[in-house]
Amino acid sequence: MLPLLRTKQFFPPKKLIQTTHFFFSTNNHHGPKTNHPSPPPIQVLLTESAGRGVFATRKIEPGELIHTAKPIVSHPSLASVDKVCYFCLKSVVKGSGFECREALFCSEECREEAKGFYEVEKKADWSAFVAHCRIRGLKYPLLAKRLACMVISGVTSAGSLDILQPERLSAEMISQMEEEFGLLRGALEDSGMTDEQLAFLNIEWYAGVLARIRINAFRIELAGGSYEDLLASAIASVESEAAVGNAVYMLPSFYNHDCDPNTHIIWLQNVEARLKALREIEAGEELRICYIDASMDRDARRNLLLNGFGFECRCPRCMSND
Numbered sequence: 001m002l003p004l005l006r007t008k009q010f011f012p013p014k015k016l017i018q019t020t021h022f023f024f025s026t027n028n029h030h031g032p033k034t035n036h037p038s039p040p041p042i043q044v045l046l047t048e049s050a051g052r053g054v055f056a057t058r059k060i061e062p063g064e065l066i067h068t069a070k071p072i073v074s075h076p077s078l079a080s081v082d083k084v085c086y087f088c089l090k091s092v093v094k095g096s097g098f099e100c101r102e103a104l105f106c107s108e109e110c111r112e113e114a115k116g117f118y119e120v121e122k123k124a125d126w127s128a129f130v131a132h133c134r135i136r137g138l139k140y141p142l143l144a145k146r147l148a149c150m151v152i153s154g155v156t157s158a159g160s161l162d163i164l165q166p167e168r169l170s171a172e173m174i175s176q177m178e179e180e181f182g183l184l185r186g187a188l189e190d191s192g193m194t195d196e197q198l199a200f201l202n203i204e205w206y207a208g209v210l211a212r213i214r215i216n217a218f219r220i221e222l223a224g225g226s227y228e229d230l231l232a233s234a235i236a237s238v239e240s241e242a243a244v245g246n247a248v249y250m251l252p253s254f255y256n257h258d259c260d261p262n263t264h265i266i267w268l269q270n271v272e273a274r275l276k277a278l279r280e281i282e283a284g285e286e287l288r289i290c291y292i293d294a295s296m297d298r299d300a301r302r303n304l305l306l307n308g309f310g311f312e313c314r315c316p317r318c319m320s321n322d
């Protein structure tokens, strides 16, 4: 969804309260020429009214690629699972990828990268868990399932999402998760995993992971890099199947929402996210992306943000009644 571009805004530089360092890749070329890429021109600080946020450490030019980010965890949507790479979500023309018995990979490299979680995942029978998700239209449990397999294989820790903001879950929401949690744990137990391997996998872990995924997951729509990709994504958007999957990232999760954003997040051919400046951004200004379709009117935007994302938007555009 394209954000609605409006007049340029200036934000007063904020007092630096807390700085957090993260690992991510960057393609910006403003630093001295060394073998190491220069860090992106941003830092994570506390905002006045929206928790943590991302701030510019120097002036950023319109159109500048601020940084790229690889996901902590990602998963194709159930509708795309036989069309995109099981690891990087790149479109795969059938027969051209490295097709295994169950999963499709676009390259040997992706198959290698997926080895950790996939070795665990393919030992289990996921039919009941997947059917449960398919019938209820659930997409986030698939991310939790992949994360659980990653933890078991040792490629990530059980607390890898802990730093992200969680949604406040009601007792009713947690009890609704119990069935899918039981199917997830049951599939892994039946595949021969030991109690020791599954020690982290309890309902508290599952609910904590889901609470973070629900606030921080991005729906991945590929913009494509070729004419064929553009055509495929145009057809998919007409058929409302534009999303190829979902993913959770570390740094992009700290970007707050604005109905008149100065930054946008895009995906070209795969799950690697690209954060780009939509206009000139001053040093000290907060970088914000738009979580929704900014062309909607104020009431519609605010309702969607409250009911779909759980917060009352306090962006300058909403505050000015626009």
Ligand SMILES: C[S@@+](CC[C@H](N)C(=O)[O-])C[C@H]1O[C@@H](n2cnc3c(N)ncnc32)[C@H](O)[C@@H]1O
Binding pocket: 049, 050, 051, 052, 053, 164, 165, 215, 216, 253, 254, 255, 256, 257, 258, 309, 310, 311, 312, 313, 314, 315
């Ligand atoms: C993806 S997180 C963004 C990072 C978050 N501020 C943090 O501290 O981790 C989304 C959450 O940030 C807050 N937020 C983001 N944009 C906001 C806005 N425009 N107005 C008020 N709160 C906002 C809400 O609490 C929302 O649930």
